[in-house]
Amino acid sequence: MKRIALLLLGVGALVGGVASTAPKSGLADEEIAPIFGIKIPLGYRDWRLISVAHEAGNLNDLRAVLGNDVAVAAYQDGKLPFPDGAIIARLAWSYVPSEENNKVFGRAQSFVAGAPTNVQFMVKDSTKYASTGGWGFAQFKDGKPADEELLKTCFPCHVPVKARDYVFTGYAPTP
Amino acid sequence: MKRIALLLLGVGALVGGVASTAPKSGLADEEIAPIFGIKIPLGYRDWRLISVAHEAGNLNDLRAVLGNDVAVAAYQDGKLPFPDGAIIARLAWSYVPSEENNKVFGRAQSFVAGAPTNVQFMVKDSTKYASTGGWGFAQFKDGKPADEELLKTCFPCHVPVKARDYVFTGYAPTP
Numbered sequence: 001m002k003r004i005a006l007l008l009l010g011v012g013a014l015v016g017g018v019a020s021t022a023p024k025s026g027l028a029d030e031e032i033a034p035i036f037g038i039k040i041p042l043g044y045r046d047w048r049l050i051s052v053a054h055e056a057g058n059l060n061d062l063r064a065v066l067g068n069d070v071a072v073a074a075y076q077d078g079k080l081p082f083p084d085g086a087i088i089a090r091l092a093w094s095y096v097p098s099e100e101n102n103k104v105f106g107r108a109q110s111f112v113a114g115a116p117t118n119v120q121f122m123v124k125d126s127t128k129y130a131s132t133g134g135w136g137f138a139q140f141k142d143g144k145p146a147d148e149e150l151l152k153t154c155f156p157c158h159v160p161v162k163a164r165d166y167v168f169t170g171y172a173p174t175p
Numbered sequence: 176m177k178r179i180a181l182l183l184l185g186v187g188a189l190v191g192g193v194a195s196t197a198p199k200s201g202l203a204d205e206e207i208a209p210i211f212g213i214k215i216p217l218g219y220r221d222w223r224l225i226s227v228a229h230e231a232g233n234l235n236d237l238r239a240v241l242g243n244d245v246a247v248a249a250y251q252d253g254k255l256p257f258p259d260g261a262i263i264a265r266l267a268w269s270y271v272p273s274e275e276n277n278k279v280f281g282r283a284q285s286f287v288a289g290a291p292t293n294v295q296f297m298v299k300d301s302t303k304y305a306s307t308g309g310w311g312f313a314q315f316k317d318g319k320p321a322d323e324e325l326l327k328t329c330f331p332c333h334v335p336v337k338a339r340d341y342v343f344t345g346y347a348p349t350p
Contacts, residue, residue, distance in 0.1 A: 045224075045349040046247075052227045052237045052268070053276075057284035062227045064239065064347075072221075091350045093227070101343060104332055109232035116350030140350075157279055168276060172239075174220040175266045175291030175315075 033145035036136030051172035208320035211311030
C-alpha cells in the first residue's frame with residue numbers, strides 16, 4: 001500500500017509537466033526560461049531513458065536524454081510528430097576519467113559522469129510554439145535559465161532534423 | 176483512465192523483479208543465467224536512470240546504469256547496504272560517431288549509442304547470494320546469458336568497492 005501511494009505520487013510528478021519547479025532542487029518558482037516561458041519540470045530526473053551520448057570538444061560531457069511519459073510513449077510507438085505535452089530532457093555531466101574503474105580494468109579506459117553541467121528541455125506545444133516547429137526550448141544551469149541570446153540559437157540548429165520532428169536523439173534499442 | 180491503467184501495468188513491470196523475461200523481447204522463459212539463476216527482469220528498459228558512462232578500449236561502448244524502484248530509492252536516500260530486492264541494470268551500446276550531430280556542431284565531437292552490446296544485472300538477495308556479498312550477477316547478449324566462466328569473474332572484480340556494497344556506479348547528481 002505504501003508502495004502504491006509512492007507510485008501515485010510519482011505519477012503526479014510525471015504528468016505534472018512544466019507546472020512547477022522541483023522542490024528537491026530548492027528552486028524559486030520564478031525561475032522561468034526566456035522566450036518560451038519554460039520552468040524546470042517537476043521530477044524530470046526520474047523520467048525514463050531515451051538514450052545516452054558523449055560530446056567531446058569544448059562541451060566534454062556525458063549526457064542522458066530522458067522523456068516524460070508522453071514523449072517515451074511516442075518514441076516506443078514510433079509516432080511522429082510528438083504529441084502536445086511531450087517533454088524531452090537532456091541532462092549533462094562533465095566527462096571524468098575514473099581511476100577506480102581503470103584499476104579494475106587494468107587500463108585507462110573508463111569515463112564517468114562528474115559534476116552536472118546543465119539541463120535542457122524541449123517542450124511540445126504545437127499552438128504555443130507554432131513558430132518554432134511546435135517546440136519550446138530551455139536550458140538551466142544550477143537552476144538558473146540561460147538567456148534569450150542562447151535560446152534563440154536552439155531552433156535553427158534543430159531544423160536539419162525537421163523530418164524527425166526536430167529531434168536529434170533516437171531511442172536506444174533494448175539490449 | 177487509460178493513462179492510469181497503463182501506469183498500473185508499469186507498476187506491475189517494475190515490481191515484477193526477476194520473475195520473468197520481458198515479453199517484448201520475445202525471450203524464452205528458459206533463458207536463465209548460470210550460477211545465480213537470474214532471468215532478464217521484466218520491463219528493465221523503463222527503469223530510472225542512475226548514471227551514464229563511457230568505456231573506451233576493447234569495450235568501446237556507451238552505457239546507462241538503471242535501477243528498479245528498490246535500488247533507486249536506496250541511492251536517493253543514500254542507504255547502504257542495498258536492501259534485498261534491489262536490482263541494478265547496466266545497459267551498453269556500441270560507441271558510434273554521429274556525422275549528423277557533427278555537422279551541426281561544426282566539428283567531430285559527437286558520439287551516440289549504436290547497436291546494443293549486452294546488458295548486465297546485479298540482483299540483491301543477501302540470503303541466496305550470501306557467498307558473493309549478497310549480490311547475484313548476470314549478463315545477457317541478444318537475450319542469451321553469458322556462461323559460467325564469465326560470471327565467475329564478476330564478484331572478484333567488485334570486491335575493491337566492498338565499502339559501497341560492491342557497487343561501482345554512483346548516483347549522478349540532478350543538473
